[in-house]
Amino acid sequence: MAVTAPPSVFAQILDYANRADPYPLYAELRRTPVVRQSDGSYVVSGYAEIVELLHDPRISSEQHGDAAGGLGTGAGLPPAFLQLDPPEHDRLRRIVTRHYGPPHTPDRVDAMIPDLRRTVSGLVDGLAGSPEVDLVDQVAYPFPVTAICDLLGVPRQDEPRFHPWSEALIAALDPGTGDPAERQRRRVSAMKEMGQYFAGLIGTRRHAPGPDLLSALATDQGPDGHLSDPQLLTTAFLLLNAGHETTVNLIANGMLTLLRHPDVLERLRRESELAIHLVEELLRYEPPVQFLPNRTALDDIEIADTTIPSGSRVTLVLAAGSRDPAHVRDPDRFDPDRFDPDRFGLARDTDQHLGFGGGVHYCFGAPLARLETQIALTELTRRLVNPRLVVDPPPYRTNPVLRGPRHLPVAIDGVLPADG
C-alpha cells in the first residue's frame, strides 16, 4: 500500500485552513529558499533569490506547454502583456502607458486624486447610522472598482455585470480549490461575455471618444502602433480585473492591521504624512499578491546552490521574500515607519518590499493603488469613531494568490462628518 507523503510546505500554504496566517509556513518555506516540488516545479521564497529571478532574462512569463490559467486563452483571445515576454510585452505596455503615465501623459493619475477623495468620502458617509459595518463590501471593494471604471471609461451602472466575471477569472488563478475543469469552463464563459460587453463599449468609444483610457486606446496611433481589437479586449480585462481584485485586499488588510495596532491607528489620525509610507509597510507585511505562479525557466538557472532546469515552472513567493530576515530587519514586526524616507540609511541598508513585483512586469497600477490606499486609510481612520474588530481573524477569500479578507466586520460608535 502506498504511503502518502505529508503535504509539502507549499501545499499547506495553498490549504484554505492556513489562509488567515500563512506567515509561519512562509518562514518554514524559506529554510530552503529554492525548493523543488513533486510536480517538478520550483518554489522560490528568499528575498535575494526572488529579486534575482524577477530580473533574470532567462525567466519567462509566457505560457509554455499546457499550463492553465491564462487570461486570454480558451476564449480565442491573445494573452495580455502580463503574460508576454519582451519585446512584445514592452511594446504593448508602452502603448497603454502612452495614455496613462509618463513620459506622454504624466498627469493622468495625479489628476484622479480629487475624484478618489470624493468617492471615498461618499462611501464613508454611507457607513453612518449602523453600529456594525463591513469595510470590504462597503468601502474596500467598491472604491477601487469605481476608480478603475472611471479610468477605463466603463459606465458605473454596468459594474454589477462584471463583478461575477471578475470573480470567475481570479478563481481560475486559484490552484487550491474546486474542480479545475469547472473553473476553466466558468472562466472561458466569463471571458466570452466580457468580450461581448467590451466589444460593444469599444465600438461606442471609437465613434465618440471620451477622455478615458479605453477611448484613447481605441483611437491610438503612436510610434509603436496600436492595439488590435483582440489585444484591446484582453488589456481591458487585465486592467479591470487587476483593479478589482488587488487594491481591495490592500485596503482591507490595511484596516485589519491598523485595528490590530491601535497605537498606529491613533497616530494616523493625527499625522497625515504617515499614510504615505505606512502603505509601503503594508505591502511588505500583508501583501495582496502573495506569489507569482506563472514563471518558466528558459534555460538552466543556477541559484542558491540549486539548478532550476530549463523548462521548469517557477513560483516566486513574494510574501515570503518580503519577510526574509536575511534582508529585512525584524521582519515579522509591523513597523509603520520602516519606509519613512527619512529613515533610509546607508545606500546599502534598505528594506525594499516585493509587493508590486519587480523587473519589467512591475505592477502597472502601482501609483493608482498606492494613492487609493493612502486616501482610503486616511479617511477611514479619521472618520470612524472607535472602530473595533468584530471577529479576528475575519473570514478570508479562498484565493491563496490574491489573499485578503472576504468581509471585515467592524463595530463603530459613529461616523464623523467629512472635512470641509
Place this chain on the structure above:
Amino acid sequence: MRLVVDLTRCQGYAQCAFLAPGAFVMQGEGEALLYEPEPDDEQRERVLRAAAACPVQAIVLDRGPVRNGDRPAVPAPRRDGITQDEFLRTGRIVIVGASLAGARAAGALRYEGFRGSLTVIGDESHDPYDRPPLSKQVQEGWVAPGHTGLPRRRAIDADWRLGVAATGLDLAAKQVRLADGTSVDFDRLLIATGVRARPWPVPAEAALDGVFVLRTREDAEGLQRMLAGRPDRVLVIGAGFTGSEVASVCRAIDVPVTVAEAGPAPLVAALGGTIGAIAAEIQRDAGVDLRCGVQVTALEGENGRLRRARLSDGSTLDVEVAVAALGGVRNVEWLEGSGLACGRWGVACDAGCRAFDANGLVTDDVFVAGDVARAPQPLFGYQLLALEHWGNAVSQAEVAAHNMLSDQAHRWPHLDVPIFWSTQFGNEIKSVGVPGVADEVVITQGSVPDRRFVAAYGRRGRLVGAVTVNHATWLDFYRRQIERAAPFPPPWRTVDQPAEAHPVPADFPTHPIPTQDATVVLTGHDPADRRATLLSP
C-alpha cells in the same frame, strides 16, 4: 526640501514621475529621468509619495530643517566590530573635500554611531551640492544652478569649514594645514578632494569670455546664462559623457551645436568604437553637427570674447560659446610631500579605502574615497582603477566611513562592480563592470534601431561589462553575471534575444587599462559578507 536620485540604482520604474509629476520627469521615448533637486513646499506631499514609492529606494531626501528637527534621529542597527566606545565618543575625524563623497561619509559616520569631533573642510564655499544635474536639467534651464544642494538626512553635526582649502598634510603630526594658516588635528582622516575640470590647454584662449569647462556650480551658472541667450552655435570639445550631455541639452533647447571629437566616435573610451558608433548615430539624428577624428586647433577671440574656432579638418566655425569637456585632473597637489602614494592618477588605496604610503604600505588612519581614489579591482586582476562615477563616490564613502569605525576583523571590502549612468538625447545609458578592458561586444537583448538594448562586453571568453540603453531593469542581471565570472559570449537563452548575436570587436582605441584575465568571483549580498574568492588558474 532637497532630494537626490541615485541613478545608479534607479531602474526607470517611473513611480516617482507618476506621483510627483512636477518634480520628476521622464524624457524622450526612453527611461531618461530628470528631477528637481529642491522642489518647493507645494510639492511636498507628492515628493514624499514619490520617495516612499520608489521600488529601489533610489530617492534620498531631507524634509528641510524645520521638520528634520521634529524627528528623532534613528540610529543605525548595531553592527559587530564597531570600534571600542572610546573612539566613538572622543575620536577626532577630519574629512577633506566637502562634496558628494565627503558629505556622504560625514552622514555615514554619524549614522554608524560616531559621536566624536567631526570636521569637514571644503574649498568651495557652498554647502555640498550634486554635480550630475549641472550638465542636464540645469543647462536646460529647468533647475537653477544654485538648486542642486545635496540632501542631508539629518543635519549632520560637524564643524563645516567651507571656503577654505587644505594646503598640506603632516602624517607624523596628524595634522591638516589650511589655506588660512590654521591647522586641524585628526586621529583619522578621509581624503575626498575629487577632481577638477581639465582646462583648455592654451591659457589665453581658455580665458576668453564664452569658453567654459563644466565641473562646479559657477561653471554651470556661466554656461547656463549663455545658453539661455540662445547663441547661434555652441562648440563642444570632446564627446565624452559631459560633452555629449551638453550637446544633448543644446538640441533640447534648439541651439545649433558642433561636437569636435578627436577619437573615432563619441563615448569611445567608455563604450568602445562599436557602441560608440550607435552613440554617433543618436547624436546625428538629434541634429548635432558631430565631427569625429577632428581636433580644435585654436580658439580665437575679439575684445576678450570668443568669436571663432579653427578645426583640424581645415574649417573655421563662428561660435560664441565653447565647452571644453576634456576630462578631469585629480586634486592631489595639497598632498605633495605628505608621503602618501599619490600622483596625477589619484591617491592609491586598498579595497578598504585605506591609503597607501609612497612605499606601498597601507596606512591605518588615512582613508580615501570618491573620484580622487585609486583602488584595486579584484575582479580585474587587482588593477588599481580610479573611477569618476557618482555611485562609486557614494559606496566608497560608506565603506570608508564604516572602516574608520571598525576593527580589523570587521572591515568591509569595497567590492562594488563599477556602475555609472548618463542621461542624453532622451536616453538613459548605463554601464556596469569595466567594458574598457573588453575585446569583443555583442547585443544580447533588445533592438539597436529601437534604442532599447543591452550590449555585453567580453574579454578572452569572460564577461567583463555590460551597457544598457533604456534597458536598466536588466543591468543587475549582468552585474551578477560579471561577479560570477560568467562566460562570453553569453551562452544563455533569454527573452528578447536578437535573431543574430555575433560578437564583434568592441573596438576600444587602445586598451586604456591593461589587464589580465579573471582572478576572482564575488559573493554575498550584505556588505558584511561581500567576499572575493580567487579562481584557481
